[in-house]
Amino acid sequence: MNRTLPIYLDYAATTPVDPRVAEAMIECLRDVQLQGNPSSMTHEFGRRARAVVEKARAQVASAIGARADSIIWTSGATESNNLAIFGAARFNRDRGRHIVSARTEHKAVLDTLKQLEAEGFEVTYLKPACDGIVHVEQVSEALRSDTQLVSLMHVNNEIGVVQDIAAFGRLCRERGVLLHVDAAQSVGKIPLDVQAMNVDLMSMTAHKVYGPKGIGALYVRRTPPLGLRPLMFGGGQELGLRSGTLPTHQIVGMGLAFELAQRELTSDVARIKALRQRLWDGISKCGDVELNGDPEQRVCSVLNVSFHGIEGESLQFALSELAVSTGSACASASESPSYVLRALGRSDQLAQSSLRFSLGRYTNQAEIDAAVAAINREVARLRSLAG
Amino acid sequence: MRPSLRSIARSHACEVSLDNLAVLPESATQYSPDVREHFANPRNVGRFEDQRDVISATAGSAEQGAKFWLSARIRDDRIESVRYRVFGCPHCIAASSLVSEQLIGATVEQLSDWSWRALADHLSVPPEKRGRLLILEDAIRALAKVWRAAP
Numbered sequence: 001m002n003r004t005l006p007i008y009l010d011y012a013a014t015t016p017v018d019p020r021v022a023e024a025m026i027e028c029l030r031d032v033q034l035q036g037n038p039s040s041m042t043h044e045f046g047r048r049a050r051a052v053v054e055k056a057r058a059q060v061a062s063a064i065g066a067r068a069d070s071i072i073w074t075s076g077a078t079e080s081n082n083l084a085i086f087g088a089a090r091f092n093r094d095r096g097r098h099i100v101s102a103r104t105e106h107k108a109v110l111d112t113l114k115q116l117e118a119e120g121f122e123v124t125y126l127k128p129a130c131d132g133i134v135h136v137e138q139v140s141e142a143l144r145s146d147t148q149l150v151s152l153m154h155v156n157n158e159i160g161v162v163q164d165i166a167a168f169g170r171l172c173r174e175r176g177v178l179l180h181v182d183a184a185q186s187v188g189k190i191p192l193d194v195q196a197m198n199v200d201l202m203s204m205t206a207h208k209v210y211g212p213k214g215i216g217a218l219y220v221r222r223t224p225p226l227g228l229r230p231l232m233f234g235g236g237q238e239l240g241l242r243s244g245t246l247p248t249h250q251i252v253g254m255g256l257a258f259e260l261a262q263r264e265l266t267s268d269v270a271r272i273k274a275l276r277q278r279l280w281d282g283i284s285k286c287g288d289v290e291l292n293g294d295p296e297q298r299v300c301s302v303l304n305v306s307f308h309g310i311e312g313e314s315l316q317f318a319l320s321e322l323a324v325s326t327g328s329a330c331a332s333a334s335e336s337p338s339y340v341l342r343a344l345g346r347s348d349q350l351a352q353s354s355l356r357f358s359l360g361r362y363t364n365q366a367e368i369d370a371a372v373a374a375i376n377r378e379v380a381r382l383r384s385l386a387g
Numbered sequence: 388m389r390p391s392l393r394s395i396a397r398s399h400a401c402e403v404s405l406d407n408l409a410v411l412p413e414s415a416t417q418y419s420p421d422v423r424e425h426f427a428n429p430r431n432v433g434r435f436e437d438q439r440d441v442i443s444a445t446a447g448s449a450e451q452g453a454k455f456w457l458s459a460r461i462r463d464d465r466i467e468s469v470r471y472r473v474f475g476c477p478h479c480i481a482a483s484s485l486v487s488e489q490l491i492g493a494t495v496e497q498l499s500d501w502s503w504r505a506l507a508d509h510l511s512v513p514p515e516k517r518g519r520l521l522i523l524e525d526a527i528r529a530l531a532k533v534w535r536a537a538p
Contacts, residue, residue, distance in 0.1 A: 311452065313476040317418070317426065349449050385432055385480060387456060387472035 006323040007367045011208075011360030012157055012185060012302055013325055017253070018210035018361070024256045025212060028052065028249040038246045039237055049248045056255025063258040064183075064202065065193035066219050072238045073246055076216035077184035078108040079231075080203030081151075083218050083242065084180045085112045087228030088149050088201065089121055092178070096146030100177075102126040102134050103343040105153055109182055113151070130345045131294035132161035140171055149178045154192075155185035158340040158356055159293035160302025162190065169198030178226070184208055184216075188261030189269060189299050194219055200226055204258075206250070210361060211257030215250035218242075264361075272359050273300040275368050279357060280305075282372030286379040292341060292354060303357045306341070310382045312352035318378035322371055325356045418477055419511040425481035430488055433470040434458050442537060444529035447522040453479045455526040459490065461534065466493045478512050479519050485510065486523065498531035 008016075017025075028034055036045025038053045054068070061068040074080045089099060101113055103125045113123045124142045128134045134152060143150075150172050155162050165181055172179040180201040186192065188209045194202055202219040206212055220226055220241070234243030261268075280303055283289055288308040307315055316326060326338070337351035346354070357371070418426070435441040435458040443458035453475035460467045469487040473480050485506065490498070503520035506512070512520060 309474075311449075311475050311479075314426075314480060317477045347450075349452075385429060385472060386454075386474040387434065 004321075006321050007371055008323045009357045009359060009363070009367075009371060010323045010325050011363070012160070012356065012358035014207045014213065015210045015360050016362065017212055018257060018260060020260065021211055021253050021257045025249045025253040028252045034248055038248055039235065049246075052255075053246055053248060053251050056251045059255035059259040060204070060217055061219075063187060063192065063262040064204070064219060065195050067222055070194075070220055070222045072218045072220055072241050073251055074216045074218055074242055075214055076207070077106075077182065077203045077205035078216075080205070080216050080218040081106070081108040081180075081182055082112050083228065083231055084201040084203060084220075085109065085116070085149070085151055086231060087241070088178050088180065088226075089116050090119075090229040091227040092148045093121075096144075096148040097121045098144050098147040099123045100126065100139060100142045100147055100150045100152075102128060102152055104128055104132060104134075104156055104158075104340045105151070106157055106182055106184070109151055109153070127343060131297075132156060132159050132292070132340075132344055133294055133297060134163055136164060136167040136171055139168055143171075143175055143177060147175075147177050149180060151180040151182070153182040153185075155183075155190065155299045155302075156293065156340065157185050158338060159304040159344070160185075160299045160358075161293040162186070162297050162299055165199065166197045172200075173198040185299065185302075187258065188265055189301060191265065194221075206254035206257050209254075209257045209261045212250050212253040215247060215254045217254065268361055269300045272361075272363065275359055275363055275365065276300060276303055278365065279303060279359070279368050279372060282368070283375055285372075286376055290350075292344060292346070301359045303359075304341075304354060305357070306346060306350045306354040307379060308350070308353070309386060310353050310379060312337075312354070314382055315353060315355065315378070318382060319355070319374055321374055322357075325358070326352070326354065418481075421485070422477055422481040422510050425484040426477045429473075429480055429484040431468070431470055431484065432472070434472060435460055435470050442530055442533045444526055444533050446526035446529055447475075447519075449474055451519075451522060452476070453519040453522045455479070455483060455523050457526050457530050459530060459534075461537075464494060466490050466498070475519060476516065478510060478516055479523070481510055482506055482512070482520060482523055486527070490527075495531055495534045498527060498534065501527045501531075 034049045034052060036049045038049040040046025057071045058068040061071050074083060097120060099113060099121055101109060101123060117123055126134050126138050126142060139150060152163055152168055154165050169179055178200045181199050182203045184203060184205045185208060187204055200221045205216040228241055230241050232243045237243050237246060283305055290306045292304040292306060312326060337348045341351035341354055440461050441458055445456045447454035456472040459469045469490050471483045471487055473483040503524045507517055507520055
């Protein structure tokens with residue numbers, strides 16, 4: 001069977017592994033000197049494995065302006081979100097049981113908060129404006145004397161809008177409330193500095209930054225130190241916050257991926273942004289389309305578009321030559337329309353007729369032009385069927 | 388009795404995400420060869436101008452997920468040809484296209500008795516989507532009513 005693969009425009013779901021990262025990981029797996037358990041400090045194999053783990057920790061820390069010892073390895077952003085939110089809320093439960101978040105957060109945050117509500121916590125879910133932006137005044141108004149944690153994402157995974165984390169950070173620091181940021185979608189696309197932004201906890205993952213799946217990290221502020229209750233118990237790795245043998249090759253992959261993301265950020269962003277503009281210009285020619293989320297305050301790579309007068313499933317099937325997403329990858333294929341677009345005030349029907357296009361390091365102009373041609377052709381065809 | 392995995396999931400606060408994983412409808416993304424063919428090349432799309440020998444009817448809405456506009460030309464008490472417009476999923480588009488061929492030669496009685504079931508089987512329409520074929524059935528039966536009422 002010789003089927004042509006679709007054009008990949010789903011980088012926000014996951015990115016391909018950068019060949020340089022894959023090389024480094026393979027090298028790590030092959031190198032007998034690195035076969036030891038990074039926690040086995042009694043012999044050379046363990047110490048060498050530990051050294052590459054620590055190098056990667058420094059690479060990740062450097063990409064977000066943090067100290068290396070503030071990085072905790074996890075299995076990905078979902079675990080990081082769980083560890084940050086459960087960890088902080090349960091550790092500080094005597095300080096207050098109120099948490100502030102937003103309706104448009106990732107499920108890994110929302111479902112964690114839902115579980116905390118079952119444990120007796122109270123959560124205020126802010127409703128963003130119709131452009132997807134959460135304003136600092138909303139956060140300020142929601143804070144109470146018993147608020148102990150604010151959890152807000154940096155870049156929204158479905159619509160790509162960027163929240164003003166520095167403003168949230170200033171506010172939370174002033175009010176003595178912890179700030180957790182889900183930054184899964186922002187590393188490598190927006191310069192990050194946890195110190196300048198006054199972030200206390202930040203979730204990251206490798207597989208959205210051209211690294212491997214199955215590895216992530218949580219930034220945990222060290223000065224002044226911040227307490228978390230672990231989710232995993234066992235060997236006491238990662239300062240006791242996350243027990244479990246460290247996956248050396250995964251960590252090496254994440255470290256290099258983050259270093260490359262930081263080093264190539266400026267050129268990647270400029271190129272991807274120009275391609276995204278080209279895609280939007282092309283899609284706009286269909287007419288009766290709407291961009292979801294603020295047009296300016298957005299990440300370079302994501303375009304979420306609602307198509308009027310077309311049923312969503314037919315649109316997706318008609319565009320099967322494009323690998324795109326309806327909402328977030330974990331949510332698509334379920335019948336319910338995107339809760340993010342619903343929170344922005346889109347009708348069920350329009351939310352269902354929306355597609356997320358996300359571009360990345362390997363997207364090229366020929367792909368964008370082919371995508372634009374397919375979209376214009378199929379949108380016109382489906383609309384003509386409906387009269 | 389041991390509780391089922393689903394009931395454990397239900398009793399858990401994170402029911403929604405677990406349920407989503409459990410019921411990812413494979414059928415929603417998989418279409419039979421007939422659906423694919425009619426979706427790619429729908430037959431008889433369009434609308435007949437209002438004339439004495441033309442009847443037309445609609446059913447559904449975008450909010451319901453499907454809308455059908457049907458018009459048919461009648462000759463010697465039988466349907467000579469059908470045109471339609473459709474807003475809906477690939478199954479709805481394929482169903483309209485197939486129906487536009489199958490109804491040729493039908494009498495008003497056959498139109499009144501038309502049922503979605505055979506079409507659902509023919510196109511392997513998954514159970515969760517059968518409500519949309521009922522909308523098509525409504526449109527066809529409405530067409531029969533218009534026909535009976537026609538002078």
